[in-house]
Amino acid sequence: MKRIVLPILAGLVLDGIVHLVAVLILPYFAEQDAYARLSVVGSVNAVAQIDDPTAFGAVLPSADPAFVAAVCIYDLADGPLKVRVPTTDDYTSISFYTRHGLPFYAINDRSAGRRVIELDLMNAKQKAALPENDEVTAADRLIVESPADEGVVIIRTLVRERGARDEVRARMDAATCGAAT
Amino acid sequence: MRALFFILTLVIGAAVGLGLTWVTTVSGYGPGLVKAGPWKAWPKAGTENADPYARAALARAGELPLELADGLAFIATTDDAGKALDGRCDMRLSGTVPQARFWTLTVTDARGRLIDNAADRSGFTSTEVVWNRDATIDIPIGPRARAGNWLPTGNRDRIQVTLRLYDTPVGLASRTSDAPAMPRLVTERCP
Numbered sequence: 302m303k304r305i306v307l308p309i310l311a312g313l314v315l316d317g318i319v320h321l322v323a324v325l326i327l328p329y330f331a332e333q334d335a336y337a338r339l340s341v342v343g344s345v346n347a348v349a350q351i352d353d354p355t356a357f358g359a360v361l362p363s364a365d366p367a368f369v370a371a372v373c374i375y376d377l378a379d380g381p382l383k384v385r386v387p388t389t390d391d392y393t394s395i396s397f398y399t400r401h402g403l404p405f406y407a408i409n410d411r412s413a414g415r416r417v418i419e420l421d422l423m424n425a426k427q428k429a430a431l432p433e434n435d436e437v438t439a440a441d442r443l444i445v446e447s448p449a450d451e452g453v454v455i456i457r458t459l460v461r462e463r464g465a466r467d468e469v470r471a472r473m474d475a476a477t478c479g480a481a482t
Numbered sequence: 483m484r485a486l487f488f489i490l491t492l493v494i495g496a497a498v499g500l501g502l503t504w505v506t507t508v509s510g511y512g513p514g515l516v517k518a519g520p521w522k523a524w525p526k527a528g529t530e531n532a533d534p535y536a537r538a539a540l541a542r543a544g545e546l547p548l549e550l551a552d553g554l555a556f557i558a559t560t561d562d563a564g565k566a567l568d569g570r571c572d573m574r575l576s577g578t579v580p581q582a583r584f585w586t587l588t589v590t591d592a593r594g595r596l597i598d599n600a601a602d603r604s605g606f607t608s609t610e611v612v613w614n615r616d617a618t619i620d621i622p623i624g625p626r627a628r629a630g631n632w633l634p635t636g637n638r639d640r641i642q643v644t645l646r647l648y649d650t651p652v653g654l655a656s657r658t659s660d661a662p663a664m665p666r667l668v669t670e671r672c673p
Contacts, residue, residue, distance in 0.1 A: 308487040312494025319499025320506075327507065327538035335546045356598035363545050363555075363594045365646055367586040367607045391609070392584050392648055394552045402540055405530050407549035409649055411583070455546060459584055459648070462610040 328401045335361055335402050339372045339453060346382060348373050348456070348478045350470065365457075369469050373454040373478035377447060381423035383481040384454060387472055388416055392459040395420065400451040413443065420445050421481060422454070454478060507539040511547075518664045520564070521556040521645070528554070553582075553648040559592070559640075561667045567643065569597075569635030571672040572624035575643065579619060580662035582650035584608050589623060589633050592640035599634040606631060619665065643667065 328334070338360055343349025351360050351370040364370065375382055386395055388410035395418060397406040410418065420443045428446050456476050460466045506512070512535025514526035527536035528550040540547055548555050560566050561573065569591075579585055588605035591597055596604045606621065611631050614620055622628040625637045635641050645665070652662050 304483075304487065305490075308491040309494060311491045313498070315491060315495025316498035316502065319495050320502045323500055323503040324506070324534050324538045327503070328541040331541035331544070333544045334541045335544050338544050354596055356596045358595055361546055362543055363644075365548075365586055366588060366596060366604050394549075394648070396546075396549045396552055398546055401537075402546055403530065403532060403537065404528055404547055404549040407551040409552060411649060412551075453546070459586075459607065461607055 328403075335398070336374070336400055336453060339374055343372050343374055345374050345376050346479060348476050350473065353466075368457045368459055369466065369473050370458075371456045371473055371476055373456070375422065375447075375452055375454060375478065377422065377424045377427065377450045379480070381421055381427045381481045382478060384418075384420040384422055384456075384476075384478045386418045386456050386476045388413075388418060389458055389469055389472055391461050393418070394457050396455045396457070397422075397445060397447070398453045398455070399447075399449055400453070402453075405448060405452075406445050408443070419443065422447055424448075424450055503538070506535055507542045511536040511539045518556070518662060519562055520558040520560045520667055521664045522558070523554055523556045525550050525554055528552070548646065553646055554650060554652055556645045556647070556664065558643045558645075558667055561669045563669070565669055567641045567667075568669070568672065569638035569641040570625055572622065572626070572628070572670045573635075574668050574670055575619070575621040575623060575665050576668075577618055577665040578663060579608070579645070579665060580647055580650065580652045582608075582647035582652065584648040585650075586646050586648075587611070587621065587633070588644045588646070589635060590642050590644065591638050592642055594642065597634065597636040597638055597641070599636045601627070601632075601634050603632075603634060605633065 342351055342360055348371050351372055354364050354366050394409040398404050422445045424447050458469050458473055460469050511524040511527045512533050514524050514533055514536055516523045524536055526532060528547040585608045586605055611619055621631040621633060623633045625635050
């Protein structure tokens with residue numbers, strides 16, 4: 302009987318370690334994570350509309366059905382990107398996530414304070430390479446620094462009432478995500 | 483005999499460890515929970531400093547969190563008395579909503595999917611709901627059509643109500659003591 306105590310104790314210590322490791326690596330090994338779901342919808346460095354959630358499911362679970370959403374999966378390996386999103390009279394937001402779903406930046410129409418939100422998305426190296434003495438550009442541009450080359454931009458606009466959905470979607474069609482010129 | 487004990491150790495370790503991981507990631511998003519009555523929110527999950535449990539739960543579900551700078555989602559699966567929300571009952575959501583530029587209210591099944599219904603309505607936005615004169619709201623939730631801001635439940639046994647606040651000062655301090663005053667959620671009558 303005594304000999305079985307040690308394996309059980311050792312097992313309990315081990316389960317703590319297994320649990321911690323499993324939680325920490327889960328974001329990197331989850332096969333049906335948000336990035337995988339969104340990769341089906343759109344291609345890299347282009348805006349793609351996300352279908353509205355229905356009773357049969359949604360591209361992203363727990364998405365707000367009152368919003369029209371679009372995605373841009375990005376890869377900064379070939380240079381910085383420019384994200385342009387026209388806003389509506391209501392609420393528009395742009396959220397940035399890493400490849401593994403960690404949020405790192407969000408902005409909405411009010412905090413951007415203009416009719417068309419224009420963001421320059423770049424990695425740390427590309428940001429450091431920006432000409433420093435160019436004061437006009439620095440003050441005028443919204444620069445988002447991505448922690449890695451790959452990630453996800455989610456563009457969402459509130460549909461104030463159901464009848465306005467087509468109109469909002471048409472305006473969202475003008476959103477772009479592509480190489481900065 | 484020795485080998486047997488060694489294997490037993492590994493089996494216990496793996497089974498309990500992975501079981502614990504499953505339990506902690508299948509419901510809710512970890513220890514960063516802020517509660518206000520039956521309403522639950524995880525403000526920190528929507529920031530760069532999200533804890534490992536929130537990140538694991540989100541990755542497992544395939545979700546992207548609402549960023550805190552964008553908004554904050556409150557989820558209720560029970561009423562104020564702690565009784566599970568039953569879509570066959572008549573319920574009522576009433577009172578004030580925390581300060582926000584916009585909010586949306588959504589009724590879903592227990593797994594977060596929309597409920598198919600003849601009225602083709604799964605929620606309200608703050609601009610389409612009919613407000614009371616004293617800036618409070620009154621929303622009947624239930625299987626049968628009712629007057630006013632009725633939200634259908636399609637007779638599902640378990641439902642969940644999500645209130646999302648957009649461009650809101652709520653939750654930015656992300657301390658439990660700062661939980662705002664949320665609308666009441668009451669079950670009125672069950673068949």
